[in-house]
Amino acid sequence: MNELPRRRADVAxxxxxxxxxxxxxxLAQRGRDVVLIDAGGSAASTANAGSLHVQMQSRxxxxxPERVAGFEQQLPLYPKAVEYWxxxxxxxxxxxxxxxxxxxxxxxxxxxxxxxxxKSRRERxxxxxxxxxxxxxxxxxxxxxxxxxxxxxxxxxEGKLNPLKCNAQVRAWAVRxxxxxxxxxxxxxxxxxxxxxxxxxxxxxxxxxxVAVAAGPGARALMNxxxxxxPVDPEPLHMNITEAAPPLILHLVQHAERxxxxxxxxxxxxxxxxxxxxxxxPGSDYPVVDPAxxxxxxxxxxxMVPALAQLQIIRxxxxxxxxxxxxxxxxxxxxxxxxxxxxxxxxxxTLGPLTAxxxxxxxxxxxxxxDMRPYSPMRLQHETLRAMAAQ
Amino acid sequence: MxxxxxxxxxxxxxxxxxxxTLAAALIAHGVQDFRTTVxxxxxxxxxxxxxxQDCLVEVDGVANRRACMTKVEKPLTVRxxxxxxxxxVPPSSSGAGAxxxxxxxxxxxxxxxxxxxxxxxxxxxxxxxxxxxxGINVTVLDERSHAGGQYYKQLGVSGQGVLPADAQHxxxxxxxxxxxxxxxxxxxxxxxxxAFEPKEFIATVRGRSVRFRPAACIVAxxxxxxxxxxxxxxxxxxxxxxxxxxLWRTSRRLPGRxxxxxxxxxxxxxxxxxxxxxxxxxxxxxxAAPAPGLASLGSLLTMGLAAPSLVAEGIxxxxxxxxxxxxxxxxxxxxxxxxxxxxxxxxLARVSGETLPQRIEVDVVCLGYGFEPANELLxxxxxxxxxxxxxxxxxxxxxxxGLTSIAGVYALGDCTGLGGAKAALAEGVxxxxxxxxxxxxxxxxxxxxxxxxxVDELARQRRFQQALxxxxxxxxxxxxxxCGDTVVCRCEEVTFAQLDAALDEGLSTAGAIKRxxxxxxxxxxxRYCALVLDEIVCERxxxxxxxxxxxxxxxxxxxxxxxxxxxxxxxx
Numbered sequence: 018m019n020e021l022p023r024r025r026a027d028v029a030x031x032x033x034x035x036x037x038x039x040x041x042x043x044l045a046q047r048g049r050d051v052v053l054i055d056a057g058g059s060a061a062s063t064a065n066a067g068s069l070h071v072q073m074q075s076r077x078x079x080x081x082p083e084r085v086a087g088f089e090q091q092l093p094l095y096p097k098a099v100e101y102w103x104x105x106x107x108x109x110x111x112x113x114x115x116x117x118x119x120x121x122x123x124x125x126x127x128x129x130x131x132x133x134x135x136k137s138r139r140e141r142x143x144x145x146x147x148x149x150x151x152x153x154x155x156x157x158x159x160x161x162x163x164x165x166x167x168x169x170x171x172x173x174x175e176g177k178l179n180p181l182k183c184n185a186q187v188r189a190w191a192v193r194x195x196x197x198x199x200x201x202x203x204x205x206x207x208x209x210x211x212x213x214x215x216x217x218x219x220x221x222x223x224x225x226x227x228v229a230v231a232a233g234p235g236a237r238a239l240m241n242x243x244x245x246x247x248p249v250d251p252e253p254l255h256m257n258i259t260e261a262a263p264p265l266i267l268h269l270v271q272h273a274e275r276x277x278x279x280x281x282x283x284x285x286x287x288x289x290x291x292x293x294x295x296x297x298x299p300g301s302d303y304p305v306v307d308p309a310x311x312x313x314x315x316x317x318x319x320x321m322v323p324a325l326a327q328l329q330i331i332r333x334x335x336x337x338x339x340x341x342x343x344x345x346x347x348x349x350x351x352x353x354x355x356x357x358x359x360x361x362x363x364x365x366x367t368l369g370p371l372t373a374x375x376x377x378x379x380x381x382x383x384x385x386x387x388d389m390r391p392y393s394p395m396r397l398q399h400e401t402l403r404a405m406a407a408q
Numbered sequence: 409m410x411x412x413x414x415x416x417x418x419x420x421x422x423x424x425x426x427x428x429t430l431a432a433a434l435i436a437h438g439v440q441d442f443r444t445t446v447x448x449x450x451x452x453x454x455x456x457x458x459x460x461q462d463c464l465v466e467v468d469g470v471a472n473r474r475a476c477m478t479k480v481e482k483p484l485t486v487r488x489x490x491x492x493x494x495x496x497v498p499p500s501s502s503g504a505g506a507x508x509x510x511x512x513x514x515x516x517x518x519x520x521x522x523x524x525x526x527x528x529x530x531x532x533x534x535x536x537x538x539x540x541x542x543g544i545n546v547t548v549l550d551e552r553s554h555a556g557g558q559y560y561k562q563l564g565v566s567g568q569g570v571l572p573a574d575a576q577h578x579x580x581x582x583x584x585x586x587x588x589x590x591x592x593x594x595x596x597x598x599x600x601x602x603a604f605e606p607k608e609f610i611a612t613v614r615g616r617s618v619r620f621r622p623a624a625c626i627v628a629x630x631x632x633x634x635x636x637x638x639x640x641x642x643x644x645x646x647x648x649x650x651x652x653x654x655l656w657r658t659s660r661r662l663p664g665r666x667x668x669x670x671x672x673x674x675x676x677x678x679x680x681x682x683x684x685x686x687x688x689x690x691x692x693x694x695x696a697a698p699a700p701g702l703a704s705l706g707s708l709l710t711m712g713l714a715a716p717s718l719v720a721e722g723i724x725x726x727x728x729x730x731x732x733x734x735x736x737x738x739x740x741x742x743x744x745x746x747x748x749x750x751x752x753x754x755x756l757a758r759v760s761g762e763t764l765p766q767r768i769e770v771d772v773v774c775l776g777y778g779f780e781p782a783n784e785l786l787x788x789x790x791x792x793x794x795x796x797x798x799x800x801x802x803x804x805x806x807x808x809x810g811l812t813s814i815a816g817v818y819a820l821g822d823c824t825g826l827g828g829a830k831a832a833l834a835e836g837v838x839x840x841x842x843x844x845x846x847x848x849x850x851x852x853x854x855x856x857x858x859x860x861x862x863v864d865e866l867a868r869q870r871r872f873q874q875a876l877x878x879x880x881x882x883x884x885x886x887x888x889x890x891c892g893d894t895v896v897c898r899c900e901e902v903t904f905a906q907l908d909a910a911l912d913e914g915l916s917t918a919g920a921i922k923r924x925x926x927x928x929x930x931x932x933x934x935r936y937c938a939l940v941l942d943e944i945v946c947e948r949x950x951x952x953x954x955x956x957x958x959x960x961x962x963x964x965x966x967x968x969x970x971x972x973x974x975x976x977x978x979x980x
Binding site for chain 2: 125126129261263326329331
């Protein structure tokens with residue numbers, strides 16, 4: 018493609034990951050004329066490993082203790098998000114190989130178990146349904162675990178899906194809804210006219226009445242061109258997948274103290290990830306595999322599920338997680354009418370369709386039915402002003 | 409009588425020769441089906457060299473072992489590979505005692521040889537030998553249990569009724585001996601599965617991962633054969649020419665009784681001669697190139713002048729084939745293969761398109777339709793590659809001394825683009841000398857003279873290769889029909905029709921189609937389908953192929969078990 022297929026649209030959505038696809042499709046379904054633009058390359062959704070997270074991930078709590086408060090504010094969205102995935106799958110007539118068969122966070126020491134006790138208490142206060150399992154109960158429901166597992170926190174709402182299938186099916190649905198998708202097109206500038214916007218892309222300019230930025234870690238630079246401060250950072254993460262094996266691991270498995278997610282897809286492959294770091298290629302924002310993470314991640318997986326020993330890793334890859342402050346950034350930008358941020362926050366793939374729907378509601382003047390204040394970009398506006406005042 | 413080793417296979421006892429591969433032992437006992445795929449299709453030996461991952465069997469309770477890479481040294485219990493058999497937990501594989509918290513990651517050993525050579529074929533060995541003689545400390549890694557590579561593949565069996573080693577074996581043995589004698593360290597059974605910037609390699613050696621951080625490295629990983637994606641090409645009994653040759657040259661086993669050999673290039677004729685010497689019945693050699701005519705005279709003359717010994721070998725193979733009354737059918741390719749009660753039934757077509765009426769009934773079909781460079785490690789490191797349109801492959805960008813676009817990383821031989829074993833031998837000397845100079849070891853005068861001779865020899869071999877491929881130029885280098893239910897991706901069982909559907913959805917890159925259809929996501933890492941997909945996508949969108957147009961390189965470049973990665977396997 019040498020130039021944009023369109024020069025004008027009601028809405029331009031930037032970023033064709035799970036959020037952008039859902040948002041564009043929903044807006045088109047509501048009668049808007051939508052162009053969805055994607056830069057290609059190291060998109061987060063294409064590298065996603067398909068976990069559906071609900072309980073607080075010990076990894077975030079350990080690595081980013083200052084964000085726990087923010088994360089807690091977002092927690093109620095997670096069970097809703099998994100439920101919405103189910104609705105969405107039905108609504109678009111898809112098959113995402115989705116399984117909500119529960120998620121376990123494993124403890125190997127009494128200290129780790131105590132951590133889960135406290136965590137689960139807080140989660141219940143915040144409305145999650147979680148339970149604690151002692152060794153015998155755990156062994157009964159998860160016989161694949163190794164002898165070191167002495168207890169776990171079970172969250173029945175957690176699960177997994179096949180992100181490759183999802184991405185493809187949601188994309189096909191968005192096209193059916195009438196979305197014009199432009200691939201491999203980087204948006205370089207976002208110029209706010211009054212009213213509307215002009216997007217300068219590598220394939221020419223596009224005028225749009227509304228703009229939604231769903232570009233994950235790419236959103237920071239883009240919003241900056243419109244004078245908006247959106248502190249979203251890329252977190253390069255490592256993932257592994259094995260050859261297909263017969264059904265073994267029912268749950269989404271995590272660890273109370275160590276970084277790991279472990280699950281088996283409906284097609285038999287075991288996906289091992291959960292936050293081991295990848296590197297950014299020198300001088301780029303492209304994530305590349307770090308062999309130490311590969312060895313470390315699968316060593317831990319084997320320790321937790323000994324039957325994995327003889328399975329072969331057939332592929333590893335690196336992707337980018339998007340981090341802000343523990344919460345998503347969802348809504349219209351203060352002072353820039355009709356510019357919307359659609360950054361779901363941690364475990365963004367789980368939150369993708371639901372947050373897209375919430376933003377679509379805001380963009381079409383519908384009531385999202387959720388208190389959106391905790392996710393409003395207003396809090397960042399405040400920081401921008403503070404930063405300006407300090408100068 | 410020669411001692412044999414018992415193999416318990418699916419309830420019967422087979423008798424293997426010590427030192428042969430498990431694949432050879434099974435095939436010698438008439439076993440063609442080695443496993444069934446997820447969709448229930450039978451598969452057998454295809455590449456015979458550890459690339460295609462189709463001969464996976466269960467060995468002593470461990471699933472998914474490559475029969476072609478498993479040497480029989482002790483009694484084994486073997487079952488066909490089957491999807492859906494529950495995984496077992498090998499003893500002491502969890503990496504800790506009965507309980508207790510995760511003890512942490514076992515850090516792999518780190519080794520820092522001056523020079524690391526990957527691949528113990530003619531090129532790698534020759535470079536290693538020269539560098540060692542110039543005073544460098546050299547470690548060579550090879551995935552096979554014997555050094556020698558695909559050209560010098562060493563005979564693993566001996567005894568009564570077993571044809572002894574031939575001249576090609578002996579030349580290889582002498583080179584291996586010379587390298588070892590000079591003090592080169594050769595580590596066999598070393599699977600190099602990862603390459604990381606700037607020049608680190610990780611290998612699995614006897615159940616442990618080892619990180620190699622050499623001062624310089626030479627990648628000499630050779631090539632593997634391309635697929636020929638026609639109906640039936642995944643059937644058991646259909647294998648590459650190289651696979652059949654490996655059965656014969658390493659284990660002195662025939663791939664089957666009645667054999668059809670088809671492809672493009674001189675190796676097919678050599679295989680025919682070798683299998684005939686072992687008592688096989690060769691139905692025909694089906695060659696895509698037209699019969700050499702007057703127009704080839706110039707090239708034939710060049711070949712004769714550049715490498716008379718190779719021409720003599722070629723004439724020898726031709727005579728042997730003729731003596732047995734085997735026809736070489738030129739200008740013809742395989743169009744389809746079908747399974748019948750009695751074996752395989754093969755349909756041929758002229759390269760002009762016309763399907764031949766008669767079918768050929770055989771037990772085994774050998775496909776030798778050219779080679780693909782094994783450049784995965786070079787690509788994973790980020791070495792620059794250029795597309796060679798004539799050979800439909802990526803060629804590693806290098807200077808005259810084999811230096812790639814990355815400092816300290818050298819490459820030679822067929823992994824950089826095809827050149828043949830003799831060229832690789834000469835290139836090894838040239839590259840070995842360059843590495844020696846780079847590492848500050850000035851070679852002695854006698855070595856410099858050797859290098860000068862190698863430069864001349866390399867030029868001669870390149871002239872030979874050029875002329876050879878002029879003679880073997882084929883107007884058809886891929887099956888004419890690329891649509892329908894024919895499988896493109898052996899591992900994930902993706903068909904041409906599925907690719908067409910993905911393209912019709914508007915997907916426009918190899919990566920997007922991979923994620924959509926799973927093509928190239930299986931165990932072989934896209935080694936057979938990547939080229940085909942890249943060609944289809946580029947043709948459809950009017951792009952030219954380059955190092956960015958196909959699949960991105962990924963580690964591991966070959967499957968590696970979790971136990972081998974963690975170092976907590978059943979062996980350790």
